[in-house]
Structure formats: structure tokens, C-alpha cells
Amino acid sequence: MKTLEELMALRDAAKANLTARDDSTELTRVVVGMATCGIAAGARPVMNKFVEETAKRNLTNVTVAQTGCIGMCQYEPIAEVMVPGKEKVTYVQLTEEKVARIVVDHLVNGNPVVEYTVGAIAK
Amino acid sequence: MRELSLNVLDIAQNSVRAEASLIKIRLAEDTKTHTLEISVSDDGKGMTPEQLDSVRDPFFTTRTTRKVGMGIPLFRMAAEMTGGSFDIESTLGAGTKTTARFRTDHLDFTPIGDMCSTVIMLVTMNLHIDFVYERQIDDRCFTMDTRQLKEILGDVPLNEPSITAWLKDYITENTKQLTEV
Numbered sequence: 685m686k687t688l689e690e691l692m693a694l695r696d697a698a699k700a701n702l703t704a705r706d707d708s709t710e711l712t713r714v715v716v717g718m719a720t721c722g723i724a725a726g727a728r729p730v731m732n733k734f735v736e737e738t739a740k741r742n743l744t745n746v747t748v749a750q751t752g753c754i755g756m757c758q759y760e761p762i763a764e765v766m767v768p769g770k771e772k773v774t775y776v777q778l779t780e781e782k783v784a785r786i787v788v789d790h791l792v793n794g795n796p797v798v799e800y801t802v803g804a805i806a807k
Numbered sequence: 808m809r810e811l812s813l814n815v816l817d818i819a820q821n822s823v824r825a826e827a828s829l830i831k832i833r834l835a836e837d838t839k840t841h842t843l844e845i846s847v848s849d850d851g852k853g854m855t856p857e858q859l860d861s862v863r864d865p866f867f868t869t870r871t872t873r874k875v876g877m878g879i880p881l882f883r884m885a886a887e888m889t890g891g892s893f894d895i896e897s898t899l900g901a902g903t904k905t906t907a908r909f910r911t912d913h914l915d916f917t918p919i920g921d922m923c924s925t926v927i928m929l930v931t932m933n934l935h936i937d938f939v940y941e942r943q944i945d946d947r948c949f950t951m952d953t954r955q956l957k958e959i960l961g962d963v964p965l966n967e968p969s970i971t972a973w974l975k976d977y978i979t980e981n982t983k984q985l986t987e988v
Contacts, residue, residue: 686977698963720878739968
């Protein structure tokens, strides 16, 4: 059974880790649409996958956040990736599998996955 | 929505947008009378009586990106199609409370689904808001209060991966215990 005592131990371990982080790099932002349209289309597992994958790869320069309706409800789940100094990339009709690839190709290696973008799908 | 937990996530987003500082989510189930009551209450900016009248209308929304607002109508429908009921109370400047009552033995009852994911998402994506999550099954109850967790954590945020993982297990295990004999 998880206890609050355990949480205290985790806090101390996490504290050491926090100070070790490098804050000098600019943050890449991932925002996932979490309005009714997004949620109904499966935004929750998509958002979870982004959080899990970025944590697993220790991508401390990436923040994952939520936003409301982006205005293209038929293409939900939608996520926007904003890398400093680069044009915003909008990914549509996301699944957990697509997210895994976006994290590796785009967030880690800097190559947007063109076939999952709104430009490729909304023809 | 495939799970009620998704409706809850959606309704709680309204509270987030209403600039709440405390959001309470409560699921109370009575296995003898086959009823479930879900309530989401907040201390956000609330609504005027006119706005309150119009939120049940799917063609009312305060957003500008699209012309429909399906959150409340979908939640209401999920409750009413089981023979349950739906209520929303709001006071301008004081907050809003949404309550849906379900008959769990009705054919059209939507499963509760993954409430843990809903709570984790709300808590980790809105660090500036406090959440109380209460899950009651008959006379057993589990309560998670982020104010208590934050007091222990100090400046370590709840979205720190190791802390989020702990919270997930904490909610899952405690919820499971509610139904164990």
C-alpha cells in the first residue's frame, strides 16, 4: 500500500534531481487540445503518452501542457509542437503510436513527422 | 463519451476555465440501491442566472473557436438515459456545482472508466489549482487532497515523474481497496 511516508522519501530524492537540471536551454512546448471534442476523440491517452515518453527519455527541455479547442474538432486529437526558433507544427488525429514516433523523430531528433501533420491529412 | 471519467475530465475543465482555486470531484456509489452520484464543484467565478439557463443548450458556449458547447449536454444525457437526473447550481463570484445521478443497473449506464487518469491529468496539468477527489462505495471512502500532498512535497511539483507515478499507484490501490472484502 502506498503511504504518505513513502511520498516524503520520494520528495527528498526528487529534490536532488531538480537542482541538477539545466535551465539554460529554451523550452520546447507541446500543447494538446483538451476540450470536449479532444477528450471525446481520445486526447487523454495521447496527452498521457506525451508525458510518459518525455519523462522516460528525460527530455527536461520539453513541457507538455493542455489547451482548449483549437477549432478543428474533426481532426482531434490535436497537438501543437513549438520548438524555439522553428515554425509551429500541428499534428492531427493522433494515437499513442503516433505520439511515440513524434517524440523520437521530432522532439529528440528534430525531424517533424510530416505525414501526421494537418497539412498532410487535411487535404 | 466512452467513459464517465471522460465526462468528469471535461466538466472539470470548465472549472479550470472559471479560474477556480479548489475543485472537488466526488463519486458516491450505493451498490444496494444501484445508484451513483458524481459531483464536480468549484470556487470559480460562477455564472449569472441567464448563463446558467443557457448552459444546458448545446448551442451555448463562451468560447470563440467554435459555436457549440457539448460538455454539459453530454454529461446530462449520460445521466438521464439511465433514468437518473442532472443538476447544476451556480452563484456568480462564488462557484459552480454540477451533479449527475445515475442508475448503475440500467442498460445504458456508461462505465465509470479510468478515474485515476482523469484525476492525474487534472492535478498535473493544473499545478496552481487544488483538487479534492473523493470516491465512496457504500460506507467506505477514499479521499485524496492535493493540499495535503503539497504540504509534504514543499517545492517539489506534483508533475515530477516519480511523484506522478506514486500518485497513480496511491489512487489505484486505495480505490481498489474500497471493493475488497
